[in-house]
Amino acid sequence: MIRRALRLVGRQMNVQLRIRTFNLYSSLLFFLQPAIFSGVGMILSRAAGNEKPDLVYMVIGGGLLGMWSGMVFTSTFDIGRDRRDGMLELIVASPTSLGTVEAIRTLTNVLAGLVSMLAAFLVAMLIFDYSLADADIPGVVISLIMILFGIWAMGVFLANFTVWSRVSGSYVEFLEIPIPLLCGFMYPLGILPVWMQTLSAVIPIRWALEALNGALLGKQSMAFLLSHWGMALLLSLIFWGLSRWLEGKVHDRIRVTGEMSSI
Amino acid sequence: MKRLIVRYLRLYIIQAWFAYRALFAWSTPFNYFVSKFGFHFFSMIMFVFIGKFVGLTDPVYIVIGNILLLPSGTCLSGISMTVGNERQFGAMSYLLGSPAPRAPIFLGRALFHILDSFVTIAIALPVTIWFFHFDMTNTNFFLVLLCVFITSFTTSGMGFIMGSISLVNRDGWMITSTLSLSLYILAGANFPVASLPAFLQVVSYSLPMTRGIMAARAALDGANWAAIAPLVFGEIAMGLIYIAVGYAMFRLLERQSMVSGVLDNL
Numbered sequence: 317m318i319r320r321a322l323r324l325v326g327r328q329m330n331v332q333l334r335i336r337t338f339n340l341y342s343s344l345l346f347f348l349q350p351a352i353f354s355g356v357g358m359i360l361s362r363a364a365g366n367e368k369p370d371l372v373y374m375v376i377g378g379g380l381l382g383m384w385s386g387m388v389f390t391s392t393f394d395i396g397r398d399r400r401d402g403m404l405e406l407i408v409a410s411p412t413s414l415g416t417v418e419a420i421r422t423l424t425n426v427l428a429g430l431v432s433m434l435a436a437f438l439v440a441m442l443i444f445d446y447s448l449a450d451a452d453i454p455g456v457v458i459s460l461i462m463i464l465f466g467i468w469a470m471g472v473f474l475a476n477f478t479v480w481s482r483v484s485g486s487y488v489e490f491l492e493i494p495i496p497l498l499c500g501f502m503y504p505l506g507i508l509p510v511w512m513q514t515l516s517a518v519i520p521i522r523w524a525l526e527a528l529n530g531a532l533l534g535k536q537s538m539a540f541l542l543s544h545w546g547m548a549l550l551l552s553l554i555f556w557g558l559s560r561w562l563e564g565k566v567h568d569r570i571r572v573t574g575e576m577s578s579i
Numbered sequence: 580m581k582r583l584i585v586r587y588l589r590l591y592i593i594q595a596w597f598a599y600r601a602l603f604a605w606s607t608p609f610n611y612f613v614s615k616f617g618f619h620f621f622s623m624i625m626f627v628f629i630g631k632f633v634g635l636t637d638p639v640y641i642v643i644g645n646i647l648l649l650p651s652g653t654c655l656s657g658i659s660m661t662v663g664n665e666r667q668f669g670a671m672s673y674l675l676g677s678p679a680p681r682a683p684i685f686l687g688r689a690l691f692h693i694l695d696s697f698v699t700i701a702i703a704l705p706v707t708i709w710f711f712h713f714d715m716t717n718t719n720f721f722l723v724l725l726c727v728f729i730t731s732f733t734t735s736g737m738g739f740i741m742g743s744i745s746l747v748n749r750d751g752w753m754i755t756s757t758l759s760l761s762l763y764i765l766a767g768a769n770f771p772v773a774s775l776p777a778f779l780q781v782v783s784y785s786l787p788m789t790r791g792i793m794a795a796r797a798a799l800d801g802a803n804w805a806a807i808a809p810l811v812f813g814e815i816a817m818g819l820i821y822i823a824v825g826y827a828m829f830r831l832l833e834r835q836s837m838v839s840g841v842l843d844n845l
Contacts (some may be wrong), residue, residue, distance in 0.1 A: 366633055
C-alpha cells in the first residue's frame with residue numbers, strides 16, 4: 317500500500333518536473349522576478365540613506381516571493397494546459413483522483429520553488445555576508461516547513477478552484493502579488509494598515525512567515541513561535557479541507573455534465 | 580505619390596483595426612483590466628510599502644513612476660504578443676504570402692496599443708494625483724500628456740523587437756517578461772536613474788521610456804518646454820531607432836523564412 321503510494325508520488329513528481337515545473341519561464345519566476353523586487357528594495361533602501369539593506373526581508377523575502385510565484389503559476393496553469401490538451405477528462409477518468417494528482421503536482425511545484433529560497437539564502441550569505449549566528453535554526457527549519465505546508469495547502473485549493481473556470485489564468489494575475497503584499501514577504505506586517513493586517517490573518521503563510529522572520533532574527537519567544545506555527549497549521553488544514561470539499565464538487569459536476577472542456 | 584501614401588495609410592488603419600479586433604486576450608472587461616492592471620497595480624503598492632519600510636516617507640515618486648511605466652505592459656508586452664501570436668494562430672503563412680507592403684502591416688499592429696496606453700495613463704494619472712493630493716499648481720498638463728504619448732509611442736519599438744524575437748524563439752514571451760520586469764529597475768520608475776550603478780545607467784539611457792519618464796516627471800513639477808525638449812527629442816530618437824531595428828528584424832526573418840520556412844517550423 318505504502319510502496320504503491322510512494323511509486324505514484326515518485327512517478328507523478330518525475331513527470332511534473334520534466335514536463336511542467338522546470339522551464340525557462342519558471343527560472344524567470346524563481347530567480348529573476350525575486351531578484352528584481354529585491355533589487356528595487358535594496359536601491360530604495362540606499363536612496364533612503366540606509367547603509368545596508370535588511371537582508372531578511374529584502375533578499376530572503378524575495379526568495380519566498382519566487383517560491384510563491386512559481387507555485388501559483390505552475391499549479392493553476394497545469395489545469396489550463398490539461399484542459400487545452402484534452403488531458404483533464406483522462407485524469408478524471410483514471411483510478412487516481414484529480415485531487416490526488418493535483419496534490420502531488422502542487423507538492424512538486426512547492427518543493428521545486430525551494431531553489432528560489434535556497435538561492436536567496438546563498439545570495440544573502442555569500443554576497444552580503446549574512447550570518448545565521450543569531451538565528452534560532454530549529455525555529456527556522458520548522459517555520460520553513462510550515463511555510464511549505466501553507467503554500468501547498470493554498471496551491472491545492474487554487475488548483476481545485478480553477479478547475480471551475482476557464483479564466484483561471486486571469487485569476488493568477490490577481491493572486492501572484494496580493495498574497496506577498498498582504499503577508500509581508502518583503503517588509504514587516506506592521507508596515508501595513510490595520511485593515512490589511514486583519515485581511516492577511518486568514519492566510520496561513522502570513523503566520524509561518526512571521527515565525528520565520530522571528531526565528532531568523534532570534535529575538536522571538538517560544539510562545540510566539542508556537543502560537544504562529546499553530547495558526548499556520550490550523551489555517552493550512554482549513555484550506556486543505558476546503559480543497560477536499562471542492563474536489564468532491566468537481567467530481568459531481570463532471571458526472572452530471574460528462575465533460576470538463578465545456579466548463 | 581499621393582496614391583501610394585493613401586494606400587499605405589489605408590492599409591495601416593485596416594491592419595490596426597484588425598489587430599485590435601483580434602485581441603482575444605482582452606475579450607472581456609475582466610480580462611482587460613486584469614491583464615493591464617493586475618500585476619502592475621499590486622507591484623506598485625508593494626514597492627510603496629517597501630519604500631515605507633526602508634524609510635521613504637513620500638510614496639508619490641514611486642506611484643507616479645509606476646503609472647508612467649504602464650506602457651511597458653501595454654506597448655511592450657501587448658505588441659510583442661500581437662506580433663508573436665501571428666505564428667501561433669497560423670496567420671503567418673498568409674501574411675508572408677500576401678503582396679501587401681510590410682511596413683503598414685507590421686507597424687499597424689501597434690496603433691491601438693499606443694492609444695490604449697496613452698488613454699490609460701491619461702486617466703490613471705489624474706486619479707493618482709487626486710488621491711495623493713499631489714501639488715499641481717505648476718504642472719504643465721499639455722506637456723505631461725505630450726510626454727505620455729511620446730513614451731507610449733517609443734515603447735512600441737521594444738514591442739516590435741520582442742515580437743520579432745517571439746517569431747523565431749519559443750521562449751520569446753519569457754524574454755519579453757524579463758525585459759518588462761527589468762524596467763522596474765532600469766527605467767527610473769521607482770528611483771532616479773542616478774541611483775543606479777554607472778554601468779546600469781548606461782543601459783538605462785539606451786532604453787526607450789527612461790527619458791520619457793524623466794520628462795513627464797519634470798513637466799509634472801512645472802518644467803517648461805525648453806527644459807524638457809532635450810529629453811523629449813532624445814526619447815523620440817531612441818524610439819525611432821528601436822522601431823527601425825524591430826522592423827529590420829522582421830524583414831530579415833521574413834527573408835530567411837522564404838528560404839528555410841523557419842517561421843512555420845518552430
